[in-house]
Amino acid sequence: xxxxxxxxxxxxxxxxxxxxxxxxxxxxxxxxxxxxxxxxxxxxxxxxxxxxxxxxxxxxxxxxxxxxxxxxxxxxxxxxxxxxxxxxxxxxxxxxxxxxxxxxxxxxxxxxxxxxxxxxxxxxxxxxxxxxxxxxxxxxxxxxxxxxxxxxxxxxxxxxxxxxxxxxxxxxxxxxxxxxxxxxxxxxxxxxxxxxxxxxxxxxxxxxxxxxxxxxxxxxxxxxxxxxxxxxxxxxxxxxxxxxxxxxxxxxxxxxxxxxxxxxxxxxxxxxxxxxxxxxxxxxxxxxxxxxxxxxxxxxxxxxxxxxxxxxxxxxxxxxxxxxxxxxxxxxxxxxxxxxxxxxxxxxxxxxxxxxxxxxxxxxxxxxxxxxxxxxxxxxxxxxxxxxxxxxxxxxxxxxxxxxxxxxxxxxxxxxxxxxxxxxxxxxxxxxxxx
Amino acid sequence: xxxxxxxxxxxxxxxxxxxxxxxxxxxxxxxxxxxxxxxxxxxxxxxxxxxxxxxxxxxxxxxxxxxxxxxxxxxxxxxxxxxxxxxxxxxxxxxxxxxxxxxxxxxxxxxxxxxxxxxxxxxxxxxxxxxxxxxxxxxxxxxxxxxxxxxxxxxxxxxxxxxxxxxxxxxxxxxxxxxxxxxxxxxxxxxxxxxxxxxxxxxxxxxxxxxxxxxxxxxxxxxxxxxxxxxxxxxxxxxxxxxxxxxxxxxxxxxxxxxxxxxxxxxxxxxxxxxxxxxxxxxxxxxxxxxxxxxxxxxxxxxxxxxxxxxxxxxxxxxxxxxxxxxxxxxxxxxxxxxxxxxxxxxxxxxxxxxxxxxxxxxxxxxxxxxxxxxxxxxxxxxxxxxxxxxxxxxxxxxxxxxxxxxxxxxxxxxxxxxxxxxxxxxxxxxxxxxxxxxxxxxxxxxxxxxxxxx
Numbered sequence: 001x002x003x004x005x006x007x008x009x010x011x012x013x014x015x016x017x018x019x020x021x022x023x024x025x026x027x028x029x030x031x032x033x034x035x036x037x038x039x040x041x042x043x044x045x046x047x048x049x050x051x052x053x054x055x056x057x058x059x060x061x062x063x064x065x066x067x068x069x070x071x072x073x074x075x076x077x078x079x080x081x082x083x084x085x086x087x088x089x090x091x092x093x094x095x096x097x098x099x100x101x102x103x104x105x106x107x108x109x110x111x112x113x114x115x116x117x118x119x120x121x122x123x124x125x126x127x128x129x130x131x132x133x134x135x136x137x138x139x140x141x142x143x144x145x146x147x148x149x150x151x152x153x154x155x156x157x158x159x160x161x162x163x164x165x166x167x168x169x170x171x172x173x174x175x176x177x178x179x180x181x182x183x184x185x186x187x188x189x190x191x192x193x194x195x196x197x198x199x200x201x202x203x204x205x206x207x208x209x210x211x212x213x214x215x216x217x218x219x220x221x222x223x224x225x226x227x228x229x230x231x232x233x234x235x236x237x238x239x240x241x242x243x244x245x246x247x248x249x250x251x252x253x254x255x256x257x258x259x260x261x262x263x264x265x266x267x268x269x270x271x272x273x274x275x276x277x278x279x280x281x282x283x284x285x286x287x288x289x290x291x292x293x294x295x296x297x298x299x300x301x302x303x304x305x306x307x308x309x310x311x312x313x314x315x316x317x318x319x320x321x322x323x324x325x326x327x328x329x330x331x332x333x334x335x336x337x338x339x340x341x342x343x344x345x346x347x348x349x350x351x352x353x354x355x356x357x358x359x360x361x362x363x364x365x366x367x368x369x370x371x372x373x374x375x376x377x378x379x380x381x382x383x384x385x386x387x388x389x390x391x392x393x394x395x396x397x398x399x400x401x402x403x404x405x406x407x408x409x410x411x412x413x414x415x416x417x418x419x420x421x422x423x424x425x426x427x428x429x430x431x432x433x434x435x
Numbered sequence: 436x437x438x439x440x441x442x443x444x445x446x447x448x449x450x451x452x453x454x455x456x457x458x459x460x461x462x463x464x465x466x467x468x469x470x471x472x473x474x475x476x477x478x479x480x481x482x483x484x485x486x487x488x489x490x491x492x493x494x495x496x497x498x499x500x501x502x503x504x505x506x507x508x509x510x511x512x513x514x515x516x517x518x519x520x521x522x523x524x525x526x527x528x529x530x531x532x533x534x535x536x537x538x539x540x541x542x543x544x545x546x547x548x549x550x551x552x553x554x555x556x557x558x559x560x561x562x563x564x565x566x567x568x569x570x571x572x573x574x575x576x577x578x579x580x581x582x583x584x585x586x587x588x589x590x591x592x593x594x595x596x597x598x599x600x601x602x603x604x605x606x607x608x609x610x611x612x613x614x615x616x617x618x619x620x621x622x623x624x625x626x627x628x629x630x631x632x633x634x635x636x637x638x639x640x641x642x643x644x645x646x647x648x649x650x651x652x653x654x655x656x657x658x659x660x661x662x663x664x665x666x667x668x669x670x671x672x673x674x675x676x677x678x679x680x681x682x683x684x685x686x687x688x689x690x691x692x693x694x695x696x697x698x699x700x701x702x703x704x705x706x707x708x709x710x711x712x713x714x715x716x717x718x719x720x721x722x723x724x725x726x727x728x729x730x731x732x733x734x735x736x737x738x739x740x741x742x743x744x745x746x747x748x749x750x751x752x753x754x755x756x757x758x759x760x761x762x763x764x765x766x767x768x769x770x771x772x773x774x775x776x777x778x779x780x781x782x783x784x785x786x787x788x789x790x791x792x793x794x795x796x797x798x799x800x801x802x803x804x805x806x807x808x809x810x811x812x813x814x815x816x817x818x819x820x821x822x823x824x825x826x827x828x829x830x831x832x833x834x835x836x837x838x839x840x841x842x843x844x845x846x847x848x849x850x851x852x853x854x855x856x857x858x859x860x861x862x863x864x865x866x867x868x869x870x871x872x873x874x875x876x877x878x879x880x881x882x883x884x885x886x887x888x889x890x
Contacts, residue, residue: 092630092754122752298543298575298782299882305544306883331752338790341850392790392850393797412751412761419731419767420802428732 022047023403024060027070028384033359033373044074046380049165049403054374067384067398075354075389076374077132077381077401080336081291081361082271083329085134086116086123086160086168091331100139101155102148107202108176108237109229110155112138118160118168122331124410127162129334130389130396132381133170135159135365137245140179142186152188152198153178153226156233157245159365161381163401171367175269176237180248180257181303196256201225203264206234243267243366245291250303251275258286269364271325274307280318289321289364294339312356313347323361324353341390353390379403466566468616470605472860476518477501480842483522488529488817488831492809498527500838503860507834525855526847528812529832530585530606530839532819533785534698534745535725535778539589539604539612540565542573543782543878553592554599558636558643559656561624562682563599565591569612572876574884575782580606580865580874582786583841583854586617588823590625590725593700594635596643596652598625600686601698603823607859608874621696621824623722624686626653628701628710629756650709657717660687696722696824698745702756704732711740723822725778728760734771743774743822747784748794765792765814766799766806776822777814788815793848808848837861 023046030042032054043058044051060066089096098115116136117123126134138155141148154177159170179187184195205224209231215221216228224231236242246257249272258279261268270276273290276283283290292311299305308314315322324339340353348356362372370379380403387394399406417433478500485493485508497512498505540552551568554560569589579587584606591598601623604615628649637644643652663684670677678684689695697714701707701724714721723743724730728751730737730744737744746768751760768775777792779785792814796806820830829837838861845852857865866872879885 090752090755090758295787296783297786298578299878299884301544301546308883332749335749338850342787342790345851345853390850392793393800393848395797395801415759416761416763416767416802419761420763423735 022052022061022064023067023400023405024058024064025067025069025074025382025384026060027068028072028074030054030074030374031076031354032375033076033355034375036375042074044374044380044382046400046403049379051374051376051378051380054376069384072397073385073387073389074374075130075383075385076358076372077383077399078130078334078336078357079323079361079372080126080131080134080325080329080333081323081364082135082137082325083333084139085126085131085136085162085330085333086118086120087112087136088330089117089120089122099137100141101150102141104149104151105227106155107151107153107226107230108155108233109227110138110151111158111173112136112155113158113160113169113172116158116160116168118166121411122333123162124407125331125412126333127399127401127406128396128408128410128413130337130383130385130399131162131333132383132399132401133159133161133362133367133371134333135175135361137175137177140183140187140247142183149187151226152180152184152195153202153230159367161401163404163406165402165404170371171365173233173242174365174367175243175245176233177245177247177271180246181250181253181272182301183247192253192256196260198225199260202230202234203238206231206238210235210238237266238264240265240267243269243364245269245271247271249274249307251278251306253303254279255282258282258288261288262286273311273322274304276320277308277311277314277318278306280315280320283315284319287321289323289360290315291323291325291361291364292339294324294336294343309342310346310348312343312353316348316352321360321363323356323364337390338392341392344390350390466564466613466616468618469611469613470607470609470616470618471614472503473607473862473864475500475503475838475858475861475863478518478520478858478861479512479514480522480527480840481514481519483525483527483842485527485832486529486809486812486847487833488813489833490809490813492807495523498832498840500840500858500861503838503862505832505834505836505838505840508832520842520856522842524845526843526845526852527832528583528841528843528847529816529820529830530841530857530859531583531788531815532823532830533579533584533587533779533788533815534723534743534776534819534822535780536579536587536589536782536785537592537780538575538579538587538782538785539569539571539573540591541782542570543575553594555592555594555635558595558632558652559597559683560591560595560599561597561656561684561686563591564602564622565589565599565625566602566612566616569602569604569615571609571612571615572878574876574879575785576606576608577874577876577879577884578782579785580857581854581867582788583843583847583857584785584788585839585841585857585859586820586823586825586829587785588623588698590623590698593625593627593631596627596632596649597656597683597687598627598700600695601625603825605859607864608876617825621694622686622689623698623823624690624695626697626699626710628699628706629703630754631700646706650713653713654716656687657691657713657719660684660691661717664688664691690719691717693720696822698723698725698822700725702726702728704729707733708736711736711742722824723774723776726757726780728757728764730773731761731764731767732759734768734773737768737773738771741774743776743818744768745776745778745819745822747780748777748791762794762798763802763804765795766804769806769810769814770804774818774821775814776818778819789843789847789852790850791815793850796848808846811848
């Protein structure tokens, strides 16, 4: 009976995987997260994976698949800004994890996109809860049993979509991840200052390398602290074509990031930022965005001693752009809406909270030209909700990624549907689940 | 009923009662509770939406508490000479209870010097007591209070087959753990299945290195406990000398006597089924399986054994035995009438057990299971109290129960709702609108939490 209900619920939305077809979604309250604001009784026309028109009182094109979403809410697809979706399956099973390199062989050039698995179970789990794009970021590991730890510069982060289209990369290598603060200290020799010096040395090397590439290739240049592959990537950072994401929490460490970024002309992103609220004015002046964990309010360590639940509101008041990452970034990337909802409970406006899980992360990753909001010409990532998307009890009724209505089934729903059935004389292994 | 405002006298009376009890108890057992209810006034919470924890939802109803006890719940109670708090539009629930916390034993800041939760030196450390590790200055207690938590069980970690005794606390920061101990609450015994013990000890080249090694370890320990208990009981009947006190065996014998409740960390359904066999073999009961990521696969078995499943809403995939976690776990258990509890195991999660519960409600409604608020609340109140063996005194809003009460500024299962006032034994210990009421641990002085920002 429950299975039947699921099918009925889904049939509300015509399943149509032929992306060449035109789809018209009508009747919903559409949060465009664009200058058009909220469209009551809005219509969205999708073709070839893109929004070809959006507005009120649009006519439904002839021959299109019509989805009546009256009384529903539509938002842009959720954008998880950080984590290891597609790079991890089971946290404690080493063979399923590809986000971390141990040893200092690579720094900025370590490119996790090469290991991304679009068929990861976590892709299927995350998107059913509305996550359509994800930033994937390399992790850092302190000493393993062989004494290998990662470089202060972890490597390249990319943006992926969680849809079915084979070209899963939205943007490869958009940012370079750097660890400062306590983790930077642990990775670099025992002081925050060493982490800063490691980065500065590498950046100085990149400047030297850029000016003396030919000499370097002839072997007539001094030794550099990182490989030439790394220096090429750092050159992009210095040229402003890649951003640099700093994992940092303590207020003074954030100030240091701002100074380093200014000195080297780097486009910086703060990740973590537990004490960002204390230097919010300074951050706002530099127009550096912050990726916040919205609910982690405890002093887990001394660099988070002033963490607080209303950080987002304080950053918003100061004019700092910010996005929400979930505390459990990979398996539960879907919880970014909980972070956003709690920020609203602690003073942030609802509209700003929605921006912080859609458009803002797209801007931070430099892909807001194609995703993050519902606008003509953008890729059609959108979520149809039955109720307030930031509310805990709400869930997507249908998710579209690049214009395609994705399957709302995943390994978790299969388990659910098997065990929702009332047990009979045969073990559950004999219970078939509709495909 | 005529209710007089005799607050000073009633506080004094309460003081006398608690101090007498304390004196009696402390002559018998070390580390006994010296908890005393903080001063309180007789108070009526006027006109709220009450989720009683017994399955009822009462609209526009009053609660009278006096001397730390719930006296009456009814409409339009006589307010003559009693402090009245208008809670129209607010929701009232029993104080939230977390059956699985490591506050105090893994406190904030989580530095190595504070890592006091896992005596990971032998697979059986039934002799250790979590309360001897609890740091009452953990700022996490206060953050949990802001989340409406009035009682919690602090457990040792899960490195060992037998991790030691857990302790149930009133969430009122004190100077010592004794001052926080929930009076007369039974101890818990933390046991652990699966990956953790076999990984911790297998990697040291010793048993257990496998799940079968785990089971051999439990059974060997229970065999020793049975013998120890036999000697104790014989000595009580004048047959022979009592054995030399053995802290480890005292704990295990306490389980066999029914005085200590087994709280068994166990993820997989098949392992829980095996643990039931061991309990049968040695004639003890399992109060609760903790984490129970696969509990939904054996909902009927749990109900039949009267064992609670204390679980997360949505944790999965962080290790192999958590691979099959689904958000509907609690919903499937509850549908089968198994004792369902949502726990935190997290200093962050404990602040929002209401939201964790709401996650399950949302996932359940997705498949047509509608769980009303008055039922769901039992997962974090009355069922939790049952798992801890304190349901005779707290966990529901009923006359005669401790006045452990959380007032919410709306439906507690909304993300926008926050605990507004928290009463423990009738005393207002947290008030979002009046921070001067709220405790601040020594550690938090001068930090954001001190300014109320962390809550």
